[in-house]
Amino acid sequence: MKHPDELKREAAAVEDAIIQRYRARTAGSRARHQEALRYLPGGDTRVATFYAPYPSYMAAGAGAWLTDCDGNRYLDMLNNYTSLAHGHAQPAIVEEAAEQLTRGTVFGAAAAEQVALAKLLTARVPGIDLLRFTNSGSESTMMMMRAARAYRGRDIIVKLEGGYHGSHDFVEVSVSPEVSAAAALPQARLEGRGLPAAVLNAVMVAPFNDLAAMEALLQRHHKRIAGIIIEPMPNAGGLLPPAPGYLQGLRALADAYDVLLLFDEVVTLRLAEGGYQEIAGLKPDLTALGKIIGGGFPVAAFGGRADIMSAFDPQGADFLFHSGTFNGNSIGMRAGLTALQRLDAAAIARINRLGERFGAAVNAMFAALGIRAQCLGYGSLQQIHWTDGELLTLRDAARANQDIGKLRELLHLELMNRGVYTVNRGLFCLSTPMQAAELDFALAALAAALERLRPYIRAVAPRLLAE
Ligand SMILES: Cc1ncc(COP(=O)(O)O)c(C=O)c1O
Structure with a gap:
């Protein structure tokens, strides 16, 4: 010694x-x-x-x-x-993006390239009938959560302790798990300074892989809960696999308590053509996408059931506002389509x-x-x-x-x-x-x-x- x-x-x-x-x-x-x-x-x-x-x-x-x-x-x-x-500088993606560069990057207008990428993604991802493009995964989870609140007419979204969904205020809650806490159920905590305390009126947290804890929370609060957001295999949380039956159990709980199930597949889409929902064999109500779908450019999306997503139809009465200067820009759309066709x-x-x-x-x-x-x-x-x-x-x-x-x-x-x-x-x-x-x-x-x-x-x- x-x-x-x-x-x-x-x-x-x-x-x-x-x-x-x-x-x-x-x-x-x-x-x-x-x-x-x-x-x-x-x-x-x-x-x-x-x-x-x-x-x-x-x-x-x-x-x-x-x-x-x-x-x-x-x-x-x-x-x-x-x-x-596809790593860096994949030749087909470079060619597509370069060709588009010669014709302009973004037009402040509708473009056929948006339809092409939306067609591929809705065909692949089981839970997505309609989608909208954003520029980051953070925007996508933010808008997906807004869509859920609007559809259910309730404020609260339940997230996992340790779950990361980007950098907007309503997901900067209990991202770092309380390692020393003895309490069985995690308490929602603001992740840092600058986040309004009001956020805690609209977010609750639950532990991963624990259906009993989720059910207890839903039993008490479901009338105020719009949905549950979860990464089916939490990436920043450490790529822990969901326990057998956990995701299916969440789907059943969401249905039983009349709340929406939101999958953040910003990272996990790469694991199957239809993302982890394909692997798990279930359909969430809403899904956020990002990362790989832009072929290396900043493209993300959120989508889901037609009856929920149709709230964004700008001709609808009382439609949900969603805009963004570079949403659906042609470079990202073409690079993303090429990347996904090859994936x-x-x-x-x-x-x-x-x-x-x-x-x-x-x-x-x-x-x-x-x-x-x-x-x-x-x-x-x-x-x-x-x-x-x-x-x-x-x-x-x-x-x-x-x-x-x-x-x-x-x-x-x-x-x-x-x-x-x-x-x-x-x-x-x-x-x-x-x-x-x-x-x-x-x-x-x-x-x-x-x-x-x-x-x-x-x-x-x-x-x-x-x-
Ligand atoms: C699961 C998950 N959701 C959302 C995001 C946020 O995406 P972005 O960094 O594009 O805003 C990330 C980013 O790492 C993520 O891992």
Whole structure:
């Protein structure tokens, strides 16, 4: 047994070496970050792309690979947070977008390209009869929730504790689970300053994978509840799979208590042509889409049952207002259509198989290295969790990140040092240009990074080592 001081010294040496190596490889990024600090708060314009000591500035992408401004190459296993199903600069998408560029980007008018993408999406997604385009997933969940309130004539939407649906006020509630809370039922909490307290009059929260808790909440409050919004497999929550029967149970509860079921499939659409609702074999009343549907451009959508969505018909009496300067812009519509045509059932099945193989290999790696961690997910979306225990709720998943020091941050930087790009939370997202060779590259980098981190884990999170 080593003395605790010696273990601490070893951990500090590993941490220092990883950060120094990162700094040594990224001098150009460091300089750009210094300049950015003068114009952008913290040098940042999207919290999800910031990390310490400073983020790498990416200069170009081609297929599955990224190159930063210092010339380092990375296998891109983030894919702009799951939105680039075909990786970067897919030739057919580039051609479509470029051709449209020569004719104008957006006309402040109706355009046939909108109809073409809407036709494909309504054909694919079981729960969508009619849809409208937006520019972001946040707008889509906001409008979908408004549609539900209008249809039911009630104010409250129930969301999951730990559920992420974008950055508008009515979903910035209990996004970070209360890891220390002893109470069985989570309480709705504003996620940060600047959110009006009035939001809490219109949002309630429930735990994931817990039908009994949802039923108890509906029993008490259903007369004030318009709908339940849920990501069928919560992405930011850690890609925990829904327990068998959970989603079907939610559908039945929504019907029994006369509230609407809203699926946020902004991320999960990539898992099947019809999204997770196709996998689960059910139809939500409303669905939000985003990420992959713009082929790399900012396109999102919300849609659902015709009787609910027809409220947006501008010729209808008392219609619901929905507008947006770049809604349905032709570049995004054409890029999205091309991307989705190439992401057919066969292409999805192939990357899902590769993803499952990757997840199984990561789990085998943890077992072989004696590290008590696990990889969870479905198909082309996989995520590491720092526990080998069962994860049922998003609170469980958040708890696994406690008492591990900077393990997630250091693994992220060390993976970058070894040519793999992802994020602290250990998300691995596949794209169609990937083959088995790319995933073997990522697995080798992960194994080497974990070995490098072993002294750190031993000192800071010994519970993770089966030694
Ligand atoms: C499930 C889910 N819903 C909504 C959003 C918000 O989308 P956007 O960032 O385009 O506003 C995200 C973004 O990551 C998401 O993961």
